[in-house]
Amino acid sequence: MELQAIAKFGLPRTIEIQDATLREIDWYRRTERAATVRRASRNLWRRREEFFVVDDVNTRQMKLRGVEHGRRRTWSVKAMDAELRQRTMIEGEHGLEPMALFVGRHGRMLTSQRWEQIFLDAHARTLRIIKEHDLGLEMSHQVRIHDLRHTFAVYMLELLTELLRKQDAEEYARSGRVPAYATDHQSRNPFLTVMRLLGSFVWIRPDQGAGSGAVDRKAEEGGRAEP
Structure with missing residues (x-):
């Protein structure tokens, strides 16, 4: 998958997901996520004017086409920032549902702040279990998503x-x-x-010194409105 707008420093990168991880994700998608999306679909539909509602998904070019604020728009997925991704919906079997994979109880994409809170809570639970069962394990002072x-x-x-x-x-x-x-x-x-x-590997151009830190950036491909 190609990323850019939500990647570190907005630099383009390609991410790869292992098969085992995809299987775990698919299980979540078909169970916990499906139930959450179904409960939230009516409320999302009532607020549809706030969203970018997709009606055409081009998986070959990785572009989304739909309606945003009453206008037809086309967005390259890699150029979509977190705020836009959180507002991106598609009409599913039970109404509107987010195109984001991980969603909260209100059917919206999880924010970075919510992810940090999830990890803080998990760390607290781990410390409590270690203490209750006298496991003798050592944990770091904090656990972050990073x-x-x-x-x-x-x-x-x-x-x-x-x-x-x-x-x-x-x-x-x-x-x-x-x-x-x-x-x-x-x-x-x-x-x-x-x-x-x-995404940490920096290519140095042959005509630049090793200390220059020169990076060949790809041109950012953003969204465009349609007449």
């Missing part, structure tokens, strides 16, 4: 390193040739691959 990036990075680095070792062993068994070290080429370096997945 910490998931660290967990993801460690997990992916281990996974990619093991994958490379397996590929190298198979190549050696097949040809008797010792493959180049993973760090010898950017495309085989697990650390750089994880940096790309996290």
Whole structure:
């Protein structure tokens, strides 16, 4: 999936989601989310003039077309900021429903503040359970949603390193040739691959010095009104 407007510093990046995570998300989508959306659909319909109501989804170009404030609009998904995403709806089986995946009890996309509160509450519950059951576990002073990036990075680095070792062993068994070290080429370096997945990898143009921090930015593609 391509992101830009909601990415760090508004820089374009590509995110990848693992199959196991998609299966977990689909279970949430078909159970808890479906029930929440159904309860909120009537209230959302009464407030439909406030929303960007989508009636055409172009999955090939990743663009949404619909009505916003009485006008036809087309938006590139990657150029949609958080405020617009929170107002983006589509007509479903039971009325309007948000196009956002994770929703609160009122059927709207969760805000960043709400996500932080969810993690604060989870941290408090964990501390309480540890104390009640005398588990002898240590927890950090606080747990933030940003910490998931660290967990993801460690997990992916281990996974990619093991994958490379397996590929190298198979190549050696097949040809008797010792493959180049993973760090010898950017495309085989697990650390750089994880940096790309996290959106932290900065490409330095050949004509710039290493300390320049030059970044090739893509032109931002925003929404446009239709006559």
